[in-house]
Amino acid sequence: MPSTTLAALHPGETATIVSIHAEEALHQRLLALGFRSGKHIEMIRKASFSGPLQVRIGTTDVMLRRSEAAKIMVCQGASGT
């Protein structure tokens, strides 16, 4: 199964979170918003001019910058929980 970062997903693609390599403050915030390994995540859209990303996790839509999304490893095509 190919493993990439969240930032590399295209709009409309879904993946499963493998791991989060963020500093503590970001990690906490991501956890609180429902980012956990094994969770399904969908890329909704990417803003123009290298702007932020909109992703859907569970019942929440979240926007985050590409630099932050690059710290989240995901795996495409696998079925998560």
Added chain:
Amino acid sequence: MKRVALLGMPNTGKSTLFNRMTGGAARVGNWPGITVELLSGKILLGGDMVEIIDLPGIYDLHGFSDDEQVVRHFLHDNVPDLALVILNTTQIERQMSLLLQLKQLDMNIVVLLNMSDEAKKFGISVNVAKMSALLEMPIFLISAKYGRGYPEALQAITKALRYPTPGMAEQLRSQLEQDQHIETEMARVLKHTVQVPVRLSDNLTEKLDRVMLHPWLGLPIFFAVMYLVFQGIFMFGQPLQTGIAGLFTWLRETALVPALGGLPQVLQGLLLDGIYNGVATVAAFIPIIILFFLFMAMVEDSGYLSRAAFLMDALMARLGLDGRGFVMLLMGFGCNVPALMGTRVMRSRAMRLLTMLVIPFSLCSARLQVFIFFTAALFSPKAAPIVVFSLYLFSFVAAILTALIFKHQFKNNEPFVLELPPYRFPTLRQMVLRGWLEVRHFLRRATKFIVAGVILVWLLTHLPLSAAPASADTLAGMIGGFFQPVFAPVGINEQLTIALIFGFIAKEIVIGALAVIYGLSGDALSGAIGQQLDWVQAYSFMLFTLLYTPCLATVATLQSESKLLKFTALSLAWSLALAWLVSFAFYQGARALGY
């Protein structure tokens, strides 16, 4: 008095619930252990007065954000008799973690599952009785916005307040460390009590976002929305502002002038031109602030403000700001004061301060009046629009430059991860309450400061009594004379320097002040100024007026919102320095080129 603290994540409708409970009778206050002010309100519950405190929305009890620290310190130093925990039912799957963290603190807790109306629409069902039993806490489904389930919840709160207040665990931190089992506990409770459809059906938000956040259409739509909001606020606001000013003048002429006629001239001047005008200055801001927050409540509560952040982030991130700051900066072009107050939506203090440093450079409608007068007096009708447009450009450049220079001093450490809530219709009640609360806040904080400033400038321009008002022999004239070596190199003469001292109060009175200084008004005044100055001097004066301190109300708001004398001083000093440097560069440059 018993204390009830409202706790919950952002976007759970916590403030809506707070407003419903207190009915707008809230006030801001200081609390031991924390530096920010919190909204609180006193209400009668079961025969006793109870204080309700609205704590900032947090994601995590042991997070690192400013708000998370505030909540931690508050709970540590002011143990509430009851913690009212509000969860967004549509996101209960992840919000439960905060509840479980709070449960570990051994507090009296009542849980409200808010937005039950939305949850029902999404097909999310919660077995409240079972969840209540599993968690051993009273739990209620409510809709804070429409009031459903609210009376029952209020009864439970009243009942819970009869229990003795548990002592807060001494080692808050060590309690918080035991987080590992929260995940398993969360999974257990959710599995037995909550059913969420595999895929949420919120077609409206999806469809709207497809247009509003469209790669090409998104930005034009954003600017169109901003333009409409801006026009809405200031189209309705300006007549109201003029109306209030007219009312104050009328009251002055028909009632106060005759009533005070017997008093000595000086005392009359001090009472009417000092104190009364100060009060009138404050009052003139009321309609603008109310309208601003009426419209802002719409933009914010509908969910569009987070979309604006999404659209503008690519540019604003480079300036150390975010898209919400850009919205406030744009609104500053109408009036800086409500725009500064509006920065409260930014939860990172560093980013908020940086935005507040930038906003005063927005060319507000009061400054525009001065520019229109001067361009009409000194430029041809054909050149005038270009001159005014160039000042708008300078305004933007000054804002961007300020952000670039200071972004390292005000470095934002909070991760930029924001929720995009579904689009919602705000209720009229929410909007009106917001406007009302903000005006009260402004009046309480800024009135004294502004009135004192107006009196001070009156004294400066009228003392010593032997001198003609605002002439070179008054204190203001002497200050103008004293600073002439500073202002001469930027082409600003003594009369204009006195006008700048007036302009410190409000740009609206600059033209009026010039009329007093020159002893002329209307066309005669613009004729005299057109004779005395050339266009280089006039443009230099306009640049200075654009960049230096916008008005006393802005300074008062900077201080009341930042609570940092150092920050207010920095903003004052930086804008004065920038104003002088830019005017100097322009004036000397133009002269060197032979103009």
